[in-house]
Amino acid sequence: MAEVTLKDVRKVYPGGVEAVKGVSFDVPDGHFCVMVGPSGCGKSTLLRMIAGVETITSGEIRIGERIVNEIEPSERDIAMVFQNYALYPHMRVYDNMAYGLRNRKTPKDEIDRRVREAARILEIDALLDRKPRQLSGGQRQRVAMGRAIVRRPKVFLFDEPLSNLDAKLRITTRVEIKKLQKALGTTSVYVTHDQLEAMTLADMLVVMNAGRVEQIGAPLAVYERPATTFVATFIGAPAMNLLKMGGAEPALLLDNASVPAEGAIIGIRPEDFAIGAGDTAPAGGVALPLTVGAVEKVGPESFVYGTLDRGDNVIVRLPGQHAPAPGERAVAIAAREKLHIFSVDGQQRL
Amino acid sequence: MVENRPFGNILPHLILWIGIAIMVFPVYLAFVGSTHEPTIISNGQMPLTPGSHFFENYYRTIFIGTTGTTREPVATMLMNSFVMAMAIACGKIFISILSAYAIVYFKFPLRMTAFWLIFITLMLPVEVRIYPTYKIASDLNLLDTYSGLTLPLVASATATLLFRQFFMTVPDELLEASRIDGAGPFRFFFDTLLPLSRTNMAALFVILFIYGWNQYLWPLLITTRDDMQTIVIGIKKMIVTSDALTEWQLVMATAMLAMLPPVFVVIAMQKLFVRGLVETEK
Numbered sequence: 001m002a003e004v005t006l007k008d009v010r011k012v013y014p015g016g017v018e019a020v021k022g023v024s025f026d027v028p029d030g031h032f033c034v035m036v037g038p039s040g041c042g043k044s045t046l047l048r049m050i051a052g053v054e055t056i057t058s059g060e061i062r063i064g065e066r067i068v069n070e071i072e073p074s075e076r077d078i079a080m081v082f083q084n085y086a087l088y089p090h091m092r093v094y095d096n097m098a099y100g101l102r103n104r105k106t107p108k109d110e111i112d113r114r115v116r117e118a119a120r121i122l123e124i125d126a127l128l129d130r131k132p133r134q135l136s137g138g139q140r141q142r143v144a145m146g147r148a149i150v151r152r153p154k155v156f157l158f159d160e161p162l163s164n165l166d167a168k169l170r171i172t173t174r175v176e177i178k179k180l181q182k183a184l185g186t187t188s189v190y191v192t193h194d195q196l197e198a199m200t201l202a203d204m205l206v207v208m209n210a211g212r213v214e215q216i217g218a219p220l221a222v223y224e225r226p227a228t229t230f231v232a233t234f235i236g237a238p239a240m241n242l243l244k245m246g247g248a249e250p251a252l253l254l255d256n257a258s259v260p261a262e263g264a265i266i267g268i269r270p271e272d273f274a275i276g277a278g279d280t281a282p283a284g285g286v287a288l289p290l291t292v293g294a295v296e297k298v299g300p301e302s303f304v305y306g307t308l309d310r311g312d313n314v315i316v317r318l319p320g321q322h323a324p325a326p327g328e329r330a331v332a333i334a335a336r337e338k339l340h341i342f343s344v345d346g347q348q349r350l
Numbered sequence: 351m352v353e354n355r356p357f358g359n360i361l362p363h364l365i366l367w368i369g370i371a372i373m374v375f376p377v378y379l380a381f382v383g384s385t386h387e388p389t390i391i392s393n394g395q396m397p398l399t400p401g402s403h404f405f406e407n408y409y410r411t412i413f414i415g416t417t418g419t420t421r422e423p424v425a426t427m428l429m430n431s432f433v434m435a436m437a438i439a440c441g442k443i444f445i446s447i448l449s450a451y452a453i454v455y456f457k458f459p460l461r462m463t464a465f466w467l468i469f470i471t472l473m474l475p476v477e478v479r480i481y482p483t484y485k486i487a488s489d490l491n492l493l494d495t496y497s498g499l500t501l502p503l504v505a506s507a508t509a510t511l512l513f514r515q516f517f518m519t520v521p522d523e524l525l526e527a528s529r530i531d532g533a534g535p536f537r538f539f540f541d542t543l544l545p546l547s548r549t550n551m552a553a554l555f556v557i558l559f560i561y562g563w564n565q566y567l568w569p570l571l572i573t574t575r576d577d578m579q580t581i582v583i584g585i586k587k588m589i590v591t592s593d594a595l596t597e598w599q600l601v602m603a604t605a606m607l608a609m610l611p612p613v614f615v616v617i618a619m620q621k622l623f624v625r626g627l628v629e630t631e632k
Contacts, residue, residue: 051526051530052530072529073529074529078530082523084521086524086526087527088524088542090542090545090548103532103533147527147531
């Protein structure tokens with residue numbers, strides 16, 4: 001068991017591309033940390049640096065008490081699950097799981113015990129004699145997990161392990177990974193671009209963008225109080241509506257909000273809107289008259305795509321199947337406490 | 351084929367059969383020739399059915415040799431050819447898989463220079479560099495030795511390129527997983543890369559064995575002693591152009607024998623060979 005500490009970690013590739021621009025955070029012992037961000041934001045590079053398969057340009061990575069910058073991956077006491085699983089194609093499942101232990105000269109009966117135990121936990125006992133190509137995607141994923149578990153590492157690293165599975169399997173596997181991590185209590189760092197995966201798995205969410213950390217926090221805290229407009233639109237689906245207000249404008253919408261003179265960006269989540277009859281806003285809130293463009297009814301909820309009179313497109317998420325028809329006029333209402341106000345450049349929450 | 355055309359296939363089959371006949375007939379003729387008495391062939395009356403001297407002719411070819419020309423039995427030549435072809439094929443695979451491993455997986459100064467140097471040797475086959483190569487071989491006292499016969503032919507750009515291409519298709523994650531599993535460069539090579547290259551090596555072995563077996567010019571230069579000559583050269587030497595009578599039945603038998611080892615290699619390796627050429631699963 002160990003905590004993972006990153007201190008001002010940077011990665012500059014030969015050629016000058018700066019993939020990770022100084023990242024610092026702490027993953028407390030036993031926590032499940034999910035790094036989430038769009039592709040190319042540096043999250044995988046960061047994970048690979050923690051694993052030791054990518055060199056660190058500057059900064060410091062600690063696992064437990066040790067600084068691991070110069071330590072070989074096999075000595076770092078970590079295990080990694082790869083996106084494409086990276087199983088050894090010519091080895092049986094059993095050998096795939098035993099390989100790392102054999103290289104560390106673990107006694108044979110100990111290897112056998114650990115492999116069978118991991119296989120039992122993951123319900124792959126019946127597959128131990130098969131080759132990876134005889135397995136389905138989900139089974140390969142389990143074997144990759146098994147290979148990580150038998151090592152009994154201090155830290156699990158996951159590099160988008162679910163992205164090669166179909167949607168249904170992804171959800172069940174997600175739940176299992178979470179359960180397994182809780183049962184083992186091993187510190188884990190997980191990389192994904194799927195915000196839903198991030199929300200459901202994480203104890204600690206690290207939202208990354210363009211090589212920097214945008215926000216760190218508990219998933220719901222990040223959802224409720226996004227620090228920047230990037231986080232606001234990245235976490236939550238459909239994305240938060242952002243309305244840019246000029247210097248004088250916000251005052252029209254917000255009774256008593258203190259908005260700087262240069263203006264602000266107002267964010268409202270689709271689920272925080274209600275469709276009102278009149279155009280009177282609740283105290284301090286907003287009432288936005290709009291023309292309904294399209295409506296999607298998916299059963300438990302409906303999505304209304306509208307255009308505000310001032311030109312912005314907004315999405316309103318309504319519970320149930322009752323929604324205005326396309327072409328109708330409606331008013332989207334949101335209460336004051338549901339409004340997120342950001343500075344004009346989107347970098348700061350006001 | 352999804353279509354079922356019982357008569358549509360006749361034409362392609364016909365063409366294939368004609369092709370086979372053209373290929374096989376000379377071989378058959380050589381076989382027939384190797385089973386008759388020398389006088390029958392010398393008469394110019396080549397029969398089309400096998401004769402009755404099969405065992406006698408082959409026994410003489412393998413264990414005694416011709417009376418005049420090459421003095422060595424073909425068994426020795428077969429042995430020489432076999433050693434040469436095996437050494438060339440195995441040596442080429444050994445050297446090229448190692449150099450490809452170095453080029454693909456290690457970063458060292460002048461790595462790309464090394465790669466291009468190997469690459470341009472494609473343009474320098476033995477025929478082009480024959481004089482300097484001979485000079486070096488003779489200075490090193492390699493004339494009439496197995497080393498002299500094989501070493502100059504062992505370097506192979508083609509095989510290096512082939513392994514390089516193959517290694518580049520092996521996912522990087524496999525290397526990373528090995529590193530996390532505590533496998534160093536040697537372990538990764540022997541435990542992962544080599545087993546994955548098995549079919550490629552087999553395919554290459556077939557091609558290179560036949561390449562080595564068919565070598566003519568180099569063995570002709572480097573060997574002068576009769577007990578070092580290869581079977582391909584032996585055949586040529588058996589055919590007398592001066593006043594003596596060529597023992598055609600023995601020449602034909604030698605030709606038949608020369609064909610067998612490559613055929614065995616192809617048959618034995620065929621399954622792996624085809625898989626090596628078409629396999630995509632990594």
